[in-house]
Amino acid sequence: MADYRRIMALLLQGRSYREVVETAGCSHRDVARAKQVIGMNGITSVEGVSDAEVAGWFPDGRRRVSDEYERPEFESVLQALKHRRHFTLLQGWRRYADAAGTGKKKYGYAQYCALFSEWARTNDLVAVLRHEPGRAMHVDWAGDTLDVVDRADGVVVKAYLFVAVLPYSGAVFCRAYPDMKSEAWLDAHVQAFAFFGGVPQLVVPDNPTTSTHQRHKGDAERVVNARYQQLADHYQCAIVPARAKKPRDKAAAESAVNVVNLRVIGYLEGETWFSVSELNEAIDERVREVNRDLRRADDSTRWERFETEEQHLLTALPDARFEEVAWKQLKAARNYHITADYQHYSVPYSLAGQLLRVRLTSSRVTVFNGNEVVCEHPRLSGRKGQYSTLAEHVPDKHRDIDGLWSRTWFSDRARSFGPATQEVIEQILDRHQIEAQGYLDCQNILGGLGKKNRQRLEAACGELLARGGYPTYTTLKRLMAAIDSDAKAPRTIRPAASTRKHTETREPGPEVYVRDASHYEIGSQGAGQ
The missing domain is CATH 3.30.420.10 (Ribonuclease H-like superfamily/Ribonuclease H)
Structure with missing residues (x-):
């Protein structure tokens, strides 16, 4: 059916028959009919005109086939499909076909299924029909x-x-x-x-x-x-x-x-x-x-x-949640921490240097000394290099104990590199709430970067302090590489003094007389003199 509301609006805008036909996609007869209605009813604008009025002016003489058929009730069919395992649409159609109706015709099975699919899609119920609950x-x-x-x-x-x-x-x-x-x-x-x-x-x-x-x-x-x-x-x-x-x-x-x-x-x-x-x-x-x-x-x-x-x-959850278990043998470092998957967990300081059995699950880290459980930690995840340190594992006031790292041990060692290195090590130890959590960083810097490059490490620490940077292993390594690159850069080469004195030219002094080119021309008067 033509959109008579739009046709009238176009006519009231002064559009020609041809323009209205092309714009509204209707026939010339539809345009003529709309123009007649406008004239008979004195319409000047379609604003405020209700759909009922438009339908009254342009009655649809066509008879809809669906009006001859009784519309099925699908809500009860949906509930039966959801809750009755063996219920099918064929059973639903038979009930619809056999039920006493209003005297209208009944749809056949194929059309019944098509109408049900359209109804389910319109009401966002497709997933409910395709999937079994809890499966x-x-x-x-x-x-x-x-x-x-x-x-x-x-x-x-x-x-x-x-x-x-x-x-x-x-x-x-x-x-x-x-x-x-x-x-x-x-x-x-x-x-x-x-x-x-x-x-x-x-x-x-x-x-x-x-x-x-x-x-x-x-x-x-x-x-x-x-x-x-x-x-x-x-x-x-x-x-x-x-x-x-x-x-x-x-x-x-x-x-x-x-x-x-x-x-x-x-x-x-x-x-x-x-x-x-x-x-x-x-x-x-x-x-x-x-x-x-x-x-x-x-x-x-x-x-x-x-x-x-x-x-x-749904099936009930088991009594214990699933946790994958992995076993490792790890040595406690001199900072009384073990390292598993790049994360650090403390053990009693008396176990520093010993080989321990460690059980790893998705949520827990359990440390064994023989068959005895020494300690447990929540499993750390995310950023590498995090620490889990229990207070009872820390020596009183980080006192010097044979075989353990300590502030004094690292400070004395850094002093041998130079004042800048000592200052950087002090900053690393001070930034941790538990001092021992900085020991591994200090060891990596002094024992790793400074093992064969003491002077360059001291220079890099000096550069870092001058910039006010954040001291880390990576930052110092980058600065040392830059210093090494500058040291290897080619320098400008000047001739040796013994060579330079023979090659240097000097401007002629006022006592030197220089003849111009014309003096040497053939036939010149001064040439034979």
């Missing part, structure tokens, strides 16, 4: 990242966002990690299960190397990694990776990633974060809004659908 959790990494600034040195590092979604309800979980390595991948699953309060039957990842690998190079078959399978065994669920080049296998995850990109990253990327844990607190707030505040076409939220229709179908 699967789809997981993936978001493509976009957020920046985290290290307070200590201002270095910006990327935070990667893990996304998990339950396709039936659409409930979303998101957590940031400093990398996408296996440890982060496994911990993210543990956190997601805890967030949903249960475990689905299936976990559907994409195919990153942290989840699957090829048994043989070039082989299309991919198998679940052993570490990933251990997690699945612990939680009694199955890992079913999405098939390659089958986008519908991971459609739910991609949809959730898009939501995270828009609703989480889009809101947080302009702000400054100083730790991954601080960023995760902000992410939790955004995810809560996505799950609990955003309403769908049927006026329900993701979390309402999850709590009422899906949560009770």
